[in-house]
Amino acid sequence: MPRAEVGSTKHLANKMKSKGLQRLRWYCQACGKQCRDANGFKCHVQSESHVRQMQIVGEDPKKAIEGFSREFHHDFIQLLRTSHGEKLVDANHFYQEYIRNKEHVHMNATKWPSLTEYVKYLGREGICTVKESDKGALMIAWRDLSPEAVRRREAVKEAEMREAKNEAGEDKMLKKMAARAKLEAEAKVKAAEAKKSEEKSSASPPSEEKNEEAPKVDEDAPKPDAAPVKLSFGLKPKAVPAGRAGLSEMKSTSIFKRARMENEEDKVAKKLKM
Known part of the structure; x- marks a missing residue:
């Protein structure tokens, strides 16, 4: 069946059907053709164009693999430089970004068997900075090697x-x-x-002299018995001085009797003088 003309309805329908990523097992890297199913891939392999292209590749397979590897490396590093710069990024996550492009070169057509081997190659050659994260994932960052x-x-x-x-x-x-x-x-x-x-040394000699003058008391010697203390609970009246009447006598003699007695004494004294 002939191919649909470019710009025709059939061509646009085929483009819409093949939009996005398809199965890698149904992709032909030599011809750059993505098939939608196993039957389409089988028909493509049996086509004359595929057989002719495979004959060209078979003449020098190393040259073809080197060309695919060179193209893959160039696109990978270019996208890493433009999208992330010198910032560390997970290698697996970045590879998912790289294969979003439908026309990219697949890694199974290159000389590197896996993404890990390719990342190790970038680290050995000094093209990228490669580190291992705490979770064990490989982190890569583009290294600018320009003179500036x-x-x-x-x-x-x-x-x-x-x-x-x-x-x-x-x-x-x-x-x-x-x-x-x-x-x-x-x-x-x-x-x-x-x-x-x-x-302390200046203040210590006087105290030492005093200690020397004072008699030493033997602490072990028995102490003399103290005199017994007498306790009396009686109340003794205070002694009244001579010529003074006590408080009780003064209260017993009234004021009027004292005045009369003084007058009598004066009279007796006057009589004696006469």
């Missing part, structure tokens, strides 16, 4: 080295200051202790 990028990296390294030296010098200065402060603190403590010891 190399000079920029060298300038960054020199700046980091200067910062490291400055930090090391600051650390040394801080250590020296800490050691000096520690020595000064120890010297101050020693001076204070020496001053206290001098004060």
